[in-house]
Amino acid sequence: MPDKYPNSTLFTAEQLRRFTTRIFEYFGVPAEDAALAADVLAYSDEHGIDSHGVARLKTYYDLLKAGRINPRPDIKIIRGKGSVATVDGDNGLGLVVGPKCMEMAMERADSFGSGWISVSNTNHYGAAGYYPVMALKQDLIGLSMTNTTKGVVPFNGAEKMLGTNPVAIAFPAFKEPPVVIDFASSAVAYGKVEIARRKGEKVPEGWCIDKEGNSTHEPAEMMEGGALLPLGSDEKGSGHKGYCLATMVDVLSAVLSGANWGPFATPFAIQVEATNRQVGKGIGHFFGAWDIDGFRDKTEFKKDMDDWIRTMRSTRPLPGKKEVLIPGDPERLAYQRRMQEGIPVNREVVTSLESMAASTGIPLQHL
Amino acid sequence: MPDKYPNSTLFTAEQLRRFTTRIFEYFGVPAEDAALAADVLAYSDEHGIDSHGVARLKTYYDLLKAGRINPRPDIKIIRGKGSVATVDGDNGLGLVVGPKCMEMAMERADSFGSGWISVSNTNHYGAAGYYPVMALKQDLIGLSMTNTTKGVVPFNGAEKMLGTNPVAIAFPAFKEPPVVIDFASSAVAYGKVEIARRKGEKVPEGWCIDKEGNSTHEPAEMMEGGALLPLGSDEKGSGHKGYCLATMVDVLSAVLSGANWGPFATPFAIQVEATNRQVGKGIGHFFGAWDIDGFRDKTEFKKDMDDWIRTMRSTRPLPGKKEVLIPGDPERLAYQRRMQEGIPVNREVVTSLESMAASTGIPLQHL
Numbered sequence: 012m013p014d015k016y017p018n019s020t021l022f023t024a025e026q027l028r029r030f031t032t033r034i035f036e037y038f039g040v041p042a043e044d045a046a047l048a049a050d051v052l053a054y055s056d057e058h059g060i061d062s063h064g065v066a067r068l069k070t071y072y073d074l075l076k077a078g079r080i081n082p083r084p085d086i087k088i089i090r091g092k093g094s095v096a097t098v099d100g101d102n103g104l105g106l107v108v109g110p111k112c113m114e115m116a117m118e119r120a121d122s123f124g125s126g127w128i129s130v131s132n133t134n135h136y137g138a139a140g141y142y143p144v145m146a147l148k149q150d151l152i153g154l155s156m157t158n159t160t161k162g163v164v165p166f167n168g169a170e171k172m173l174g175t176n177p178v179a180i181a182f183p184a185f186k187e188p189p190v191v192i193d194f195a196s197s198a199v200a201y202g203k204v205e206i207a208r209r210k211g212e213k214v215p216e217g218w219c220i221d222k223e224g225n226s227t228h229e230p231a232e233m234m235e236g237g238a239l240l241p242l243g244s245d246e247k248g249s250g251h252k253g254y255c256l257a258t259m260v261d262v263l264s265a266v267l268s269g270a271n272w273g274p275f276a277t278p279f280a281i282q283v284e285a286t287n288r289q290v291g292k293g294i295g296h297f298f299g300a301w302d303i304d305g306f307r308d309k310t311e312f313k314k315d316m317d318d319w320i321r322t323m324r325s326t327r328p329l330p331g332k333k334e335v336l337i338p339g340d341p342e343r344l345a346y347q348r349r350m351q352e353g354i355p356v357n358r359e360v361v362t363s364l365e366s367m368a369a370s371t372g373i374p375l376q377h378l
Numbered sequence: 379m380p381d382k383y384p385n386s387t388l389f390t391a392e393q394l395r396r397f398t399t400r401i402f403e404y405f406g407v408p409a410e411d412a413a414l415a416a417d418v419l420a421y422s423d424e425h426g427i428d429s430h431g432v433a434r435l436k437t438y439y440d441l442l443k444a445g446r447i448n449p450r451p452d453i454k455i456i457r458g459k460g461s462v463a464t465v466d467g468d469n470g471l472g473l474v475v476g477p478k479c480m481e482m483a484m485e486r487a488d489s490f491g492s493g494w495i496s497v498s499n500t501n502h503y504g505a506a507g508y509y510p511v512m513a514l515k516q517d518l519i520g521l522s523m524t525n526t527t528k529g530v531v532p533f534n535g536a537e538k539m540l541g542t543n544p545v546a547i548a549f550p551a552f553k554e555p556p557v558v559i560d561f562a563s564s565a566v567a568y569g570k571v572e573i574a575r576r577k578g579e580k581v582p583e584g585w586c587i588d589k590e591g592n593s594t595h596e597p598a599e600m601m602e603g604g605a606l607l608p609l610g611s612d613e614k615g616s617g618h619k620g621y622c623l624a625t626m627v628d629v630l631s632a633v634l635s636g637a638n639w640g641p642f643a644t645p646f647a648i649q650v651e652a653t654n655r656q657v658g659k660g661i662g663h664f665f666g667a668w669d670i671d672g673f674r675d676k677t678e679f680k681k682d683m684d685d686w687i688r689t690m691r692s693t694r695p696l697p698g699k700k701e702v703l704i705p706g707d708p709e710r711l712a713y714q715r716r717m718q719e720g721i722p723v724n725r726e727v728v729t730s731l732e733s734m735a736a737s738t739g740i741p742l743q744h745l
Contacts, residue, residue: 092672094461095491123490124462129673152630168693168702182629190629192622199616215614224696242619243609247582249566252609255559255705258690262549262557263519266682267673273689290685305459306496306634315633318657322640323625326535329591335535338622 020361021353021378027065028053030364033373034068038075039082040104048106051137054144056354059345062202063138065356069363070135071104073281080104080134086111094123097268098130102293105136105157109296113142113155116298120151124305129263131270132292135159135279140193140342143181146300147189150309154180154299156260158270160278163197163239166254169224171238172274175200176260181339183303185313187320191339196256197239204230204239217244263297270295353378387728388720388745394432395420397731400740401435405442406449407471415473418504421511423721426712429569430505432723436730437502438471440648447471447501453478461490464635465497469660472503472524476663480509480522483665487518491672496630498637499659502526502646507560507709510548513667514556517676521547521666523627525637527645530564530606533621536591538605539641542567543627548706550670552680554687558706563623564606571597571606584611630664637662720745 028049035045048071056064074080084103088096096115100108112128119126136142139155146153159174179193199218207214208230221227222236233239241253265272270291277294278284303309326335349355356364361377368375395416402412415438423431441447451470455463463482467475479495486493503509506522513520526541546560566585574581575597588594589603600606608620632639637658644661645651670676693702716722723731728744735742 090673091491092669093490093492095668095672097673123460124458125460125492125494127492127668127673152634164696165690165693165702167696167699168690169696170694172690172693180626182633190625192626194616194619194622198610217615220696224694242616243565244615248584248611248615249561249609251705252561255561258557258705259547259559262683262686266549266679266686267519267670269674269678272682272686290682301462301494302459303634305462306457306464306494307636311636312633315639315657316629319629319633319639323532323535323539326532326539327537327591329531329534329536329587332534335532338618338625 016355018358019355020358021355023353023378024053024057024350026376026378027056027354027356030368030373030375031065031068034072034367034371035075035082035104037371037373038072040075040107041083044104044107047110048104051106051110051141054141055138056356057346057349058138058342059349060138060140060342061357062200065364066360067135067137069367070279070281071106072367074134077281079281084108088115094119094125095127095129098128100130100133100293102132102134105134105294105296108133109136109142109155109298110145112296113145113153113298113300116300117146117149117151117153120300120302125301126299128298129268130296130298131265131268133270133294133296134277135294136296138193139177139179140181140191142298143179144189144191147181147183150183150303150313152180152182152301152303154178155296156264157296158261158264158272158276158294160276160280160283161274162201163241163257164220165257166241166251169220169238173254173257173261174276175239176257176264178256178260182316183313184316184320185310187317188337188343189339190316190320190337191342196242196253196260198242198244198253199239201239204233208234217248260297265291265295267297268295383722385725386722387725388722390720390745391420391424391717393743393745394423394721394723397735397740397742398432398435401439401734401738402442402449402471404738404740405439407442407474408450411471411474414477415471418473418477418508421508422505423723424713424716425505425709426716427505427507427709428724429567432731433727434502434504436734437646437648438473439734441501444648446648451475455482461486461492462494462496465495467497467500467660469499469501472501472661472663475500476503476509476522476665477512479663480512480520480665480667483667484513484516484518484520487667487669488516492668493666495665496635497663497665498632498635500637500661500663501644502661503663505560506544506546507548507558509665510546511556511558514548514550517550517670517680519547519549519668519670521545522663523631524663525628525631525639525643525661527643527647527650528641529568530608530624531587532624533608533618536587536605540621540624540628541643542606543624543631545623545627549683550680551683551687552677554684555704555710556706557683557687557704558709563609563620563627565609565611565620566606568606571600575601584615627664632658632662634664635662
């Protein structure tokens with residue numbers, strides 16, 4: 012364990028993929044689906060999105076073990092019309108339901124110029140950015156959203172009513188790397204506040220409130236009955252805009268598909284029981300794809316994207332900042348580094364992996 | 379002029395509509411198109427979006443007078459596939475090109491379950507929210523975006539490279555009013571800084587920077603070579619998310635349609651010459667519509683939206699706040715008030731209307 016990764020163990024990408032695949036198989040997930048689910052988690056670990064990779068494996072494990080996720084779902088289209096359809100995920104892993112539904116959106120884009128799948132009865136699907144990146148391989152513009160367990164207040168509210176509801180979209184380029192957008196509609200992710208608590212640090216104004224609804228700098232006060240604020244935080248920062256974004260994601264993913272929306276979204280945690288009111292099935296995702304060629308010559312578009320990317324990169328940076336990046340750059344840089352040096356996994360997460368290894372007899376190897 | 383509207387003149391909705399229609403006709407815009415353009419501006423004035431109604435008429439007037447906008451455009455589909463198409467707006471008024479393209483998206487949604495129109499060679503299209511509201515009449519989910527003249531920095535940048543690039547989307551409900559979302563991807567609209575300057579007030583941290591890239595509270599420093607910050611403002615507020623949103627809007631509206639993107643977007647002002655580099659034609663819009671019935675029984679969806687709306691409204695408010703609103707509430711309240719009391723128009727804007735009346739001989743009547 013080199014000093015540059017304190018409190019971490021290094022793994023190769025392959026070591027983590029092998030372990031997670033076998034964990035999913037252990038609970039009866041078919042081999043092909045287990046590899047797919049492992050690929051979604053690996054996307055996060057390999058791209059530096061540490062909150063959404065093997066750090067979440069223990070929760071999938073617990074839910075599978077408790078029989079709260081169906082390892083062999085019968086994923087079915089229950090309604091549709093041309094470019095759009097609704098899918099029932101049969102309470103499968105979001106990591107399996109998600110990629111299959113994204114494929115359906117892509118097939119429709121091929122036939123109808125665009126494709127749209129709203130999904131109910133599904134579970135946590137990993138990093139939202141995985142799905143539009145799938146679409147890039149076919150030169151489609153891909154989009155994904157999901158609602159998530161409540162954790163965020165509506166603008167001017169003091170109670171958690173919405174999830175961190177992310178939006179992801181990606182655009183291919185020609186010689187430049189693609190533009191990959193993936194962000195939560197809250198001011199910050201829950202994980203950032205968790206990390207501050209672990210380090211004993213305070214958090215900036217505008218991230219969260221305590222259980223009374225007062226602004227707080229104390230991570231513990233948010234985590235014990237408080238809530239995250241929407242992107243924009245407050246009136247001065249235009250917090251209504253983050254609320255609007257979370258609303259858009261919640262309605263397209265959950266109301267449109269017949270899933271649990273808003274505060275009723277199924278929790279992604281073994282310790283938390285489902286909410287006392289169910290307004291649909293599971294949580295919801297929303298996937299989209301547009302065929303660029305339906306709008307414009309694909310190569311011309313991609314060459315213009317190169318120009319767009321180079322233009323943005325050439326922006327004079329703010330005093331004290333090194334450069335202007337393109338959405339997707341930080342994850343791409345992390346990928347290059349991690350493929351060379353290995354993937355550093357935090358000690359607490361390694362402990363959870365070791366406990367799963369011990370319970371199942373599946374070997375966990377590291378660098 | 380009652381005291382409750384200081385420095386304002388009151389107009390009926392009809393008085394403003396009649397005047398703006400005749401102004402457009404004066405420059406050769408066909409009667410039907412002139413009424414359509416007036417309807418788009420009226421939507422803003424009647425709903426309290428003062429920055430996007432008759433306050434902008436003088437700019438349309440100047441651009442039409444200077445021959446920089448085509449009053450009789452030949453609006454054409456230049457490419458398409460099933461649910462998607464690209465339109466060349468022939469340098470028409472965005473207020474005319476916009477509604478016609480939104481209709482095309484809605485027709486495609488009727489045939490293919492969803493419809494998508496990317497538009498180049500167009501101009502400023504008024505309030506983004508007008509277009510999804512059109513779709514509500516047919517129980518469609520509507521969406522609109524547009525790129526706009528540069529005024530906003532990319533995250534960590536010190537130069538204007540993107541517009542305030544708004545996103546609008548609307549969802550119908552059953553007994554409750556619809557959810558109508560319409561927001562700029564910058565921290566605040568340019569108009570808010572303008573208003574602060576007029577009142578001699580300072581602006582909060584996080585809204586803008588001066589020409590050196592330093593944070594400023596002085597409206598004048600933003601307006602004289604400075605720039606607006608993206609939604610989220612800075613690193614602590616997740617300003618990269620506003621940059622991501624502006625990027626999404628810019629690419630879908632302008633790169634996909636073949637319009638001028640990013641810093642090359644055609645300025646909406648007579649005093650400002652087009653940028654020295656043209657990368658496409660005019661500015662770009664992007665319109666979308668989804669047929670709810672393709673996903674789910676329309677009435678069930680709308681009843682669930684009622685439930686969603688009532689649930690959000692029931693959120694306990696923050697200390698000191700009266701209530702949690704639904705996106706679209708402020709505009710709906712303004713509409714009710716203005717239809718009863720009249721539309722207050724700021725003195726400076728009234729002066730600009732009077733000058734157009736004097737030059738054209740078109741009478742301007744008020745309450």
